Amino acid sequence: MEVVVVIVGAGPSGLATSACLNQKSISNIILEKEDCYGSLWRKRSYDRLNLHLGKHFCQLPSLPHSSTTPTFMPKHAFIEYLDAYVSHYNINPLYYRCVQSALYDDTLRKWVVQAKNGLAGETETYISEFLVIATGENSEGYIPKLPGLDRFSGEVIHSSEYKSGRKYQGMNVMVVGCGNSGMEISYDLSNFGAFPSVVVRNPFHVLTKHMVYMGMFLSKYLPATFVDHLIMLLEKLHFGDLSKYGIRRPTRGPFFVKNVTGRSPTIDVGTISKIRKGEIKVVPNIVTIEGKTVAFENGIHGQFDVIVFATGYKSTARYWLKDYQFILDDDGMPQNKWPNHWKGSTAIYCAGFSGKGLPGIAQDAVAIANDIEKVLGNKE
């Protein structure tokens, strides 16, 4: 099959890019390995997930959220928004198509993309002028190789597999990682009567979602350093000194840290209050694991039935993109820094790899579609 643009992945990035191309009548197809679009939101996120950014920052190009949508949407409302987006822009991804290789053919001057059709069991070939990588920064759960992890006798899961604390009632659960996933999963576990301990190894920012909302709004008009100072002041006033609970703040502000390291501030959903009450424990880095016993850096040992790794994600684009050096580094992330991250050297683009969540995705999709239109226009 031959089209102008092949897009790999039907998450928000792939859908937004397809919509922008459809608006310009540029033929495109999306190849998606799952049986649906938005698979991260439908299949790989926990039940109580609400969006942390206000709805104004979580919309895809050219379709605002309705005035009745709450400012901070539950995940089902975002999935309903994706449903509306897909039908509005008449997007029809091809499902059960797991892309296994993409190579640039110098003679044809086209991309040759091979996908395994999970229904027919055959390998199909797609040929296109342009290729868009939209498989996401959160494509695969990352689990660090901790000493003795292979000898742990309890259950081990990644946060992307966690749905709710229902089945963990009465159990001791170690949650590794204090990002948004780890801190919210700890809270959920405690609500369901489990006994969570969360591993914190480095300083991080804890904010309320309203602080982030305010910070993102002010960043449009004021210098980033000023906004960071203001938000840190509010952070200190609201949460106080948390060092006696093992939580320390970075010296640089939350927006600076987000921009430079990609690490998002942790939005407090009630976890801090439970930590203060002792309902959630904070533990330092892990030294070794043996059976159900975990030894921590402070010399203390704990017994755990379950470990939840909320240790983040990695890109999988390098597994299938053979000519990755045109755009990605060895970790499957863009070689170029923001704002030039989205474009590669040989008719290749990546959408959704800016580390800026849904607002970054919307910007990438518009930039990619405009660029493809320009390149096609120059050829005529």
Ligand SMILES: Cc1cc2nc3c(=O)[nH]c(=O)nc-3n(C[C@H](O)[C@H](O)[C@H](O)COP(=O)(O)OP(=O)(O)OC[C@H]3O[C@@H](n4cnc5c(N)ncnc54)[C@H](O)[C@@H]3O)c2cc1C
């Ligand atoms: C739990 C969680 C909550 C989040 N909440 C927010 C939030 O509130 N606000 C925000 O701005 N950002 C949030 N993010 C960040 C993230 O930017 C968005 O969630 C968004 O879904 C990313 O969209 P994407 O399309 O780039 O990737 P994804 O949504 O991951 O979509 C990628 C798609 O590619 C498919 N795919 C992967 N490999 C292949 C292959 N080889 N062949 C074919 N298809 C393939 C996958 O099945 C998937 O459907 C969250 C992330 C997580 C993990």
Ligand SMILES: NC(=O)C1=CN([C@@H]2O[C@H](COP(=O)(O)OP(=O)(O)OC[C@H]3O[C@@H](n4cnc5c(N)ncnc54)[C@H](OP(=O)(O)O)[C@@H]3O)[C@@H](O)[C@H]2O)C=CC1
């Ligand atoms: N409602 C929402 O909007 C939600 C949004 N998200 C977003 O999804 C993305 C992914 O979030 P998340 O899944 O939390 O992942 P993150 O990458 O944000 O956080 C990973 C955490 O794991 C820790 N970690 C990594 N390796 C180790 C290790 N070997 N030992 C101990 N700790 C370790 C990191 O600590 P360190 O800092 O020390 O490296 C960090 O605290 C983020 O952008 C986040 O904001 C996630 C959940 C909900």
Ligand SMILES: O=C(O)C(=O)Cc1c[nH]c2ccccc12
């Ligand atoms: O949910 C995330 O981590 C995101 O990447 C969304 C996001 C974009 N810019 C931000 C600034 C502060 C906190 C979250 C985000």
